[in-house]
Amino acid sequence: MVISAPDGLGFLASAGPALVWLIVLSFVFIECAVILGLFLPGDSMLITAGIVLANHSSGTGHVWALSAGAMTAAICGNQVGYAIGHRTGNHILARRGGKYLNYTNLHRVNMLLERRGFWAVLIARWIPWVRTLCPLVAGAAKMNHAKYTVASSIGAILWAPVLLLIGFYGGSLLDRVPWLMPAVLTFMVVLLLIGTTVGVWHYRQEMARPPEEVAVEEVRD
Template sequence: MFEATQDVLIALWHQDFNALLAPESAILIYVLVTFFIALESSFLPAAPLPCDSVVVLVGTLSAVGVLNPVTAFSLLIIAAAVGSWLAYLQGRWLNKLPIVKGWLAKVPESNMRMVDNLLCRHGLVALFSARFIPCVRSLVPMVMGMRVQETPRFHYFSWLSATLWVGLLAGVGFLLPSLPEPISRFTTMALMAAPIITLCAAIFTFLTWRARHAIRGFKQAMKKN
């Protein structure tokens, strides 16, 4: 049992499609994939796990009959939503720590109000976008746990964004076997590169925002002088 689990785990990590085609591996794939997605969605140190490509792989395995698509897709959605909920609870817990309260107290009130407005008005977009960025996937629900006090609203954002994320990635994986080989290969490469591109775009956007904020503060200071 241990050796079989190890083999499936290594195959998932290396995206070895042929090694996962054995029907007897289905139960282990269900368990490990669910664990992967829940862990990576809830804890920041688990960001290196290749969850985006695993979701696509699950869609492909469902298309060729190794997995049941209804069972596989449902488990992925539950794992992603529950993982976000665990990250949200971490944010609620961190918000009670004196050291975290001290950090937040140093942030200007206008900035905190802006963060609150963005999370409340665009929570679904924030959570959905974050699911495509490994390092941010667990960070955004954690921040929402610190700032968003409406738990039912968070659950709505979490489950809907998880459904959209799984539906998109696993749906593409489900269609890959029916596509011509060149298109299938190109689509797979694009999906593998998407998290890196999204992360770079997020970092660039953040740096641009910080630069504009610094320039605006410098101009205001110059006017006062």
């Protein structure tokens, strides 16, 4: 089982689907569970993984199995994020002057949960920075755990598998044009690597800012 990749991406050919599985499950879990996920390119990673698997001889079986795995990783990550928020109480440490982890964004998520509840958790899955902050704020705001679990699980089902399959079936169409697949695959992987590197750098910059305690209002059922 070998992935046909351009010379600059030879590591994909040697690693095969195992590397794709490792990256996808790690990124999805981190993005749903901890603050570092604010800075990771989760959506583009899932689409890129689908394209990579489309260029693999047994990609169909892998992409459906990975869709189930990514969905599970997202659900587990949501629960970990909720638990972390719940343990912090109603005060969350933000960063003074932070770009993402700041009072304004935490307050916005808190108000969204207060006004929309179930639907806010469902919709948050499709908004990158809200996707990471929502479990944390929901836990700190003592949102009903059963309602949160149902909403976040449905969101996970509609997020990770959908993006993976878009990448996979889109990649299958690209594969019909010999020169187009390597070009798109190279572009997507390079974009993912740059996005991850920049994201980690931004995370370090954000965490270096002075902490600021933000009070979270309890979400009424």
